[in-house]
Amino acid sequence: MRILILGGDGYLGWPTAMHFAARGHEVCVIDNYLRRLIAQQTQSEALMPTPDLPERAAIFKAVTGLDIKVKIGDVTNYRTLERVFMDFAPEAAVHYAEQPSAPYSMIGYDEATLTLNNNLNATLNLIFAVMEHAPECQIIKLGTMGEYGTPNIDIEEGWIEIEHNGRKDKFLYPRAAGSLYHTTKVMDTDLLWFYVRTYGLRVSDLMQGPVYGLSTAESDQDERLLPNFHYDDIFGTVVNRFLVQAVAGVPLTVYGKGGQVRGYLNLRDTMQCVELAATKPAGRGELRILNQLTETFSVNQLADNVKRVGDQMGLNVKIEAIDNPRKEKEEHYYNPTHTGLLDLGLQPTYMSDEVLSAMISQVIKHKDLIDTKMILPRVRWK
Ligand code: USQ
Numbered sequence: 001m002r003i004l005i006l007g008g009d010g011y012l013g014w015p016t017a018m019h020f021a022a023r024g025h026e027v028c029v030i031d032n033y034l035r036r037l038i039a040q041q042t043q044s045e046a047l048m049p050t051p052d053l054p055e056r057a058a059i060f061k062a063v064t065g066l067d068i069k070v071k072i073g074d075v076t077n078y079r080t081l082e083r084v085f086m087d088f089a090p091e092a093a094v095h096y097a098e099q100p101s102a103p104y105s106m107i108g109y110d111e112a113t114l115t116l117n118n119n120l121n122a123t124l125n126l127i128f129a130v131m132e133h134a135p136e137c138q139i140i141k142l143g144t145m146g147e148y149g150t151p152n153i154d155i156e157e158g159w160i161e162i163e164h165n166g167r168k169d170k171f172l173y174p175r176a177a178g179s180l181y182h183t184t185k186v187m188d189t190d191l192l193w194f195y196v197r198t199y200g201l202r203v204s205d206l207m208q209g210p211v212y213g214l215s216t217a218e219s220d221q222d223e224r225l226l227p228n229f230h231y232d233d234i235f236g237t238v239v240n241r242f243l244v245q246a247v248a249g250v251p252l253t254v255y256g257k258g259g260q261v262r263g264y265l266n267l268r269d270t271m272q273c274v275e276l277a278a279t280k281p282a283g284r285g286e287l288r289i290l291n292q293l294t295e296t297f298s299v300n301q302l303a304d305n306v307k308r309v310g311d312q313m314g315l316n317v318k319i320e321a322i323d324n325p326r327k328e329k330e331e332h333y334y335n336p337t338h339t340g341l342l343d344l345g346l347q348p349t350y351m352s353d354e355v356l357s358a359m360i361s362q363v364i365k366h367k368d369l370i371d372t373k374m375i376l377p378r379v380r381w382k
Helices: 015-022 034-041 051-062 076-089 111-134 180-199 238-248 267-279 299-312 338-344 353-365
Strands: 002-006 026-033 069-073 092-095 138-144 159-164 167-173 204-209 252-255 261-267 287-292 295-298 319-322
Touching: 002 015, 002 076, 015 267, 015 338, 026 076, 026 261, 034 180, 051 069, 076 111, 092 111, 092 267, 111 138, 111 238, 138 180, 138 267, 159 267, 167 180, 180 204, 180 287, 204 267, 238 252, 238 299, 238 353, 252 299, 261 267, 267 287, 267 338, 287 338, 295 299, 299 353
Parallel strands: 002 026, 002 092, 026 069, 092 138, 138 204, 204 287, 252 319
Antiparallel strands: 159 167, 261 295
16 A cells, blocks of 8 residues: 555654554655654654654665665645655555643744644645545545543443433534643544545544553664654653653652553554554545543553652652643543454554563663653643
8 A cells, every 4th residue: 555644754643554564554754854853843852862754764765675665754735745655646645743731832822823834735635635636535534532530420432322201312522622732633633524425535534542661573673763752741541750750760740640541552562553544444424433542541540550660660750739720521431342353353452561671672772862851831721
């Protein structure tokens, strides 16, 4: 398959590109380095410096003999995206080209408009590029479990049947996002749903929980192929932050009461999920929503697990509840359905003590690079 990856320089985009190339697909990535730019502007650099995309592709070629085509460009510019579609004629497009940080989107007006414009324009441009240049191309869109929020009922896989005044119909599951970033993902889903039901596109919308992990099978072959691993308050997801905090000897930053439950996923499982979505595509005129998580934890459970494993490794990990910079429920019901990807064949990698200790060992190798100034939250939902 010819697979185009929008946002191919990102934490998920680059490993996905290598994963598909390693399985014999023809891969092209496009990225405008927005995440690198924001990381510089907000002093939120990744733990290990990562080569730029042409360098990454050259290293990957030297190590594996396989090609990844690279385009540096902004997919919010329709002409740029159109040209890539005309040159590459993708059969699947994986859309990661979004500003992915909830805290960044909550800094102020400039950051909110950047997030809104970037995320929605990228999605709309992709929809039009598919309709005008590759109508058979399937779209695989990274959504987020955060679209649903934390409702006091079970979370279904995208859709819910509602009975009202004696009649029934099926609707998108109600959404209630907790940041402007998450709200743009809700809007993305609405955009996709409009074009799916009106023009018969084929779309998989993957509602992903926070991802953790430093490496994949491909990056294990050469350290220079590692994904960009963030532990700061802007781009770092909670597990990755806790791993670095444990190694740095800084107390784990539990926000508020720590009863916030989310669905988590190992980086390696993201690769599997996206591959399953691509190789078992949604039908024409189908918006297939899959909840992409393998297990749920509260923040307190995560902190306890990292502490237990860190202590066994001689780290003496401390946990400290700090004032929650976000507005979110700190104790709540959470029961998301997530059988769709298992039915497609997902083999989960659970967050066992062995998995945690392997990740801590990897972070220890880069301990000298940790900058503890990036750890405490700088952005408040106020
Ligand atoms: N949290 C802490 N301490 C920290 C960092 C986070 O207690 O030091 C808490 C947060 O308050 C939240 C939970 O951990 O309750 C998860 O936070 P996160 O920063 O790991 O995840 P989030 O901001 O929700 O966003 C991340 C990705 C985003 C993706 C999302 C999936 O950055 O791109 O969409 O995970 S989900 O959370 O399911 O919406």
